[in-house]
Amino acid sequence: MTTPNQPWALGRTEGLYLRRKAVDRIMTGAMIVAVALAVIPLFLILFYLLKEGIPGLSLSLFTDEPNRPGKPGGGVHNAIVGSAIMVGMALAIGVPVAIGTGIFLSEYGQNRIGGYVRFVIEVMAGIPSITVGLFVYGLIVLRQGHFSAIAGSVSLAILLIPIIARITEEMLLLVPRSLREASYALGASRWRTVLRIVLPTALPGIITGVMLGLSRIAGEAAPLLFTALGNNFYTTDVTAPMDSLPRRIYIYATGPYDYWHEQAWAMSFILVAVILVISLSVRALFGSRVTVRQ
């Protein structure tokens, strides 16, 4: 502590004490300001989603296809269905791989190989989604010669795997040893113990992981731009280009028409509402330790 040079007639210790008190007050104030700075953007975003999003909601938004550009009206039926299909397929592709990896790590991963796999998963979780999109573009789109919903789903699945694999491993490791030992003691083999005792015990946690992954990929547009592309028409053909909500928000946000902006807000409202409902219900069902991260 440096010697304070106080102008007023106080003893050295009292001046120092006042200064220390002041610094303490200032830092407490800074913390409260920081809380305000952190929370205000959330309220502003939610406020504008309600203010701009709700007026744009209409039945035709859910049932109609987009009009040709410039003609107000129309809906985004194709994007809503497309998002649902691609997210569903991504779950079908990603969940088995992710849970398999999680089991591998918790059962056989306490060694060097497990360390490598864990590192790869960390890296995978940090890969920019646009890079994943370009990878799948080269891997599938170029080889097939056309954009497709399958390519979109694969890129979403790649984003999904690290999230679910990590949570699965953690949840499996939380299962009490005594349960396994009871199973072994009854003569069950390892794989039966894992499938019938360990997995069912950890299931709520794994479901949480899947829900978190789902709400993360539901909002992703970057990996879909060059894989599923987009489609102005309703389609359920997974080998054809397919539309998605986040991508359509992106296109409409950059477009010149006011009704596009209005529909972009309405779509954002729907998307955020769905994600928040998933997040809140996961929290209500499985406790507070898990949250959705985009």
Added chain:
Amino acid sequence: MAVSTFGRPARAAGSLKNRLKPGDWTFTGLTGAAALVVILVIVGMFYELTRQSWDSITANGWSFVWSTEWDPSKGIFGAGAFVVGTLITSVVALVLATVIAVLVALYLVEIAPGYIARPVSYLVELLAAIPSVVYGLWGIFVMGVFIRDHFGPVVVNHFSWIPFFDGTPLITGLFSACIILTIMILPTIMAVSRDVIAAVPRSQREGVLALGATRWEMIRLSVLPYARSGILGAAILGLARAVGETLAVTLVIGNSVKIPDNIFSPAYTMASIIANQFPEATGVHKAALIEVALLLLLVTFMINVVARILVWRVTKGQRVVVEE
């Protein structure tokens, strides 16, 4: 649990390894295959992106990384300006977000009572649930307009004597991108820092308080040093996110291939040029954009490696301190 269905009794002799049955082999094989898929995806990603960008790698060489001229019509490709754009936006966002996030985390753990800490903490974490593209939409139509009409002019009027603060505030630009990124990486850093700070043992705090420290001195002398490595890890996680963030930034950064000359200039990040130009790109232009993606992959890979080494070193250093 249907215990009765466990048929055969286990063979009595031998270690667990020697008793592996066909079912166990199959199971190990299947889960191992899943893990192998994960590794193949990463290896495949490096391979595929290198292969697709080979035309650009051979044509542009190493200067691709720092050359700042990008002109698709002339076939000149240098990603320097985007590297600079990514560097500025992520570092500024990282610094702002880390300062705010750590202060929030300290408030939540050290000061706030539970009935305030829980909802505030959840609200901040909700920021992480909002999709990138929604941030972008809000960034253009709400935040960008505010910056152009209110915040920007004030800054320019009062602070234009500071280098790089002299510019024309627009809806989109470097400044908007920094702010959006700050908001987006804040919850990640806050959540990890909060957990790390909460894990600091009580005795650390009590020791300093017993010596007569104020609350802030207690935080500065006992909490922060102890939580240092974790906060560092949190910040690096945030950095990785800021570097790779695509659509929100693409929407608000203004899209210019020139190196920005003031804080309001339009610019590009590595991720945003891909999102913006890839749809129209052909030939070498396309290969150059894929090379940018490869660069991005390398950078995030390195950040991860560095994060591990740093955290390992810092925790190792701490152990030494504790032993003294």
